[in-house]
Amino acid sequence: VPKELIPSDPRFGVGPSLIPIEAVENLAKTGTELLGTSHRKEKVRKVVQEMQEGLKTYFKLPADYEVVIGNGGATMLWDMIGLGMIEKSPYHFVCGEFSDKWFRANKNIPWLNPEAKKVEFGEGINPEAKSGYDFIACTLNETSTGVMLTELPDVDKNTILSIDATSGAGQIKIDFKKSDLYYFSPQKVFASEGGFYVAIFSPKAVERAQKIQKDAGRFIPESFKWSHAIENSRQNQTYNTPAISTIFLLNEQVKLMNKLGEDKVIQEAKKKAELMYGWAEKKSYLNPFIKEAKFRSQADAAIVTGK
Numbered sequence: 307v308p309k310e311l312i313p314s315d316p317r318f319g320v321g322p323s324l325i326p327i328e329a330v331e332n333l334a335k336t337g338t339e340l341l342g343t344s345h346r347k348e349k350v351r352k353v354v355q356e357m358q359e360g361l362k363t364y365f366k367l368p369a370d371y372e373v374v375i376g377n378g379g380a381t382m383l384w385d386m387i388g389l390g391m392i393e394k395s396p397y398h399f400v401c402g403e404f405s406d407k408w409f410r411a412n413k414n415i416p417w418l419n420p421e422a423k424k425v426e427f428g429e430g431i432n433p434e435a436k437s438g439y440d441f442i443a444c445t446l447n448e449t450s451t452g453v454m455l456t457e458l459p460d461v462d463k464n465t466i467l468s469i470d471a472t473s474g475a476g477q478i479k480i481d482f483k484k485s486d487l488y489y490f491s492p493q494k495v496f497a498s499e500g501g502f503y504v505a506i507f508s509p510k511a512v513e514r515a516q517k518i519q520k521d522a523g524r525f526i527p528e529s530f531k532w533s534h535a536i537e538n539s540r541q542n543q544t545y546n547t548p549a550i551s552t553i554f555l556l557n558e559q560v561k562l563m564n565k566l567g568e569d570k571v572i573q574e575a576k577k578k579a580e581l582m583y584g585w586a587e588k589k590s591y592l593n594p595f596i597k598e599a600k601f602r603s604q605a606d607a608a609i610v611t612g613k
Contacts, residue, residue: 320449320606322493322500329497329558333551340550350550351542353557358542360560364568367482367506374505374532374539377548379491380472383503384411386530388418390518391466391487391511396441398422399433399455402448408470409443417524427451430601433467435459442467446488447474452594452608453601458484466514475504476563477575477605486511495605496563498556501549505535512536575604582607 317324333341339349358373367373378386388396388411398409400422412420421439425431430453433444442461446469447454454474458481461467468487469480475488476495482488489505492498507515515532518524528534534545563571583602586592586609595608 323495323497325497325499325555326558326562329555332558333554336554340554343550345548345550346543350553353550353554355542357553357557357560358539360557360564361504361506364476364560364564365482365506366568368508370509371482372507372512372536372539374507374535375548375553376503376505376535376539376544377501377546378503379493379500380470380489380503381407383489383505384408385415386532387468387487388412388415389524389526389530390532391468391515392418392441393514393518394419395439396420396443397436397439398443399431399445400424401429401431401445401451401453402427403450404470404472405443405445405448408445412443428595428597429453430455430596430598432457433459435461435465440465444469446471446478446480447603447605449473449606451596452603452606453596454478454603454605456600460484461486463510466511468511474603474605476568477572478603479568479572482506482508486514492552492556492559496556497559499549499552502552502556504556507536572604579604579607582609 315324340353343350361373392412396412396418398405398420400406400409409420409422412418423431428451432455433442436442442465444455458467466486467484469485471488471490473494475490486508487505489503491500491503493500519526519531519533529546538545583594586594591611592609594602595610596602
């Protein structure tokens, strides 16, 4: 590969995103204030609070929505959600490897009856309201295929609409009034590290989690109980000890993104995506993997060889 085509930063790729060196330097400047101390200390909780409030500002969340945080990435949440958020019948919209894994995670829980609508890899799919199901599962941005959803349905008061937003959160806009449980890991757009989750709850989702936990016949491991996550998040902390560096780096990125605002960040994302897709379309040996342009992700572009 010619040297001029090799990225100057070797971390360039579709996996964990680049962590700005300035953020790492800012972390180092905290010295003994944060790292190696309790996550329940006031100085750490202030960083958590700033991050939570920053996300509320960035996403322009309704006043009664909550930013719930905890350890374990979005993959772990598939089990946590299945055990503590779904009553019986989830309906999944599957368009790639990760959305299919979420569906299969729910199939492993014996008291759930999951169903799915699947499309071929490379095709997009928007979720729909489905009668007879108490939970709708969809993926904002399917990392494995580079497809994003473009519309959200209106669901009734007895149905939770949940969105796995890991690789699209922050760069693909949604109407949060339609969402009940929107979650992501911060190692993508939010330029932090994995092993952590952010879950944005509507009041309806909080009520559902509390209702299921009162079901004496259902086993939920202590570390998977949403009540612990919600209660601790309201106090600007996690139920068990987190990696404080992950939270710090996430907060640094949230501050940067709030300086621009969501609309500007999305505008920049679209511009970068157009460069990638435009480059591929000009080459006789390349093509965007997603043929229907409206479903092409503005967060990660999938390019294939051949026509």
